[in-house]
Amino acid sequence: MSRFIMVIAFILLHSSLRAGIKPVIPYFDDGSIVFTEAEILNEYTARIPFKLVDRLIVVEAALLNQKGDFIIDTGSEALLLNEVHFPSEYPFLTPTKQASGVIDIIDNVKERKLQEFLLHDFVLKNAHSEIIDLSHIEKSKKIHLLGIIGFSILKDYEVFIDLHLNQITLTKVDKYGNKYDKKVYSEKITDSIPFKLNGHTITLKAMVNDITVNFGLDSAAEFNQLNKRINKKVIRSFFPKGRILLTGASNKKIEVITGRLFGVKLSENVYFGPMNTVLTNLNKMNEAFGTNLDGVLGYEFFQQKRTIINYQKEKLFFINYPLNRQ
Structure with a gap:
């Protein structure tokens, strides 16, 4: 894929x-x-x-x-x-x-x-x-x-x-997601959130401008993606900056609107600052995977959250960045 x-x-x-x-x-x-x-x-x-x-x-x-x-x-x-x-x-x-x-x-x-x-x-x-x-x-x-x-x-x-x-x-980990090594991390886990596996796709529920949004999590997404057919209240939290041309692994090209997405919240304690995002059509992706995603979270997500993925437990854990992070 x-x-x-x-x-x-x-x-x-x-x-x-x-x-x-x-x-x-x-x-x-x-x-x-x-x-x-x-x-x-x-x-x-x-x-x-x-x-x-x-x-x-x-x-x-x-x-x-x-x-x-x-x-x-x-x-x-x-x-x-x-x-x-x-x-x-x-x-x-x-x-x-x-x-x-x-x-x-x-x-x-x-x-x-x-x-x-x-x-x-x-x-x-x-x-x-x-x-x-x-x-x-x-x-x-x-x-x-x-x-x-x-x-x-x-x-x-x-x-x-x-x-x-x-x-x-x-x-x-074992089939229940329990680690064989009990002393892996020297730093404290501060938060966690559940996710659902849809096939191989990690899906998360978030709130944007009081609207529930379904995101997929993808470590190789260089920018977040937001479906341009999403609820208009969510679009109000997206501030466009321009257009860029993207090329895919199959060498197809598409022009998309780029900007910043504000106000993404995964829980009362897990929320994000503005993230670079592209506005695009995700219909083909949803048809291919049988999903109903409103967007994809990628590099911008991991840049703000040091993230641990446990597929068996269907859970994300977070470790804080140091306070003196530049």
């Missing part, structure tokens, strides 16, 4: 543990993925530093004898590999159905079954990936883009996305 570059909105890894045995690091050409900068805290928890490329969260990894960049995308359903670097000649590659993005639908997608994913002590057997052409994103962002990691990789972890320290913490 993919989306427009400015809003390319769900990456990291989903894995199962080898109980009690430390795996041998295999060669890169056997289908294993290695996060080269990861700090392994224990058998359940790893911290992975990331860089911000414009407003995209990008981690470095090695896969199939290649080393490069992956975008972290909680809005993506699966692992996407860039056809430029993983061409059709790769083994175990078969055509599959079209891949859906938050903004657009991508046809001619191929699927590859990888033998194994590996993050040091974290192992996932028989991972499936989808292969599409991401070359225009790679050129636009000036990165060596190997792919996009999404929900199917992340869902077995509690995922802490921290734009203060520019790192992601993954800690293994």
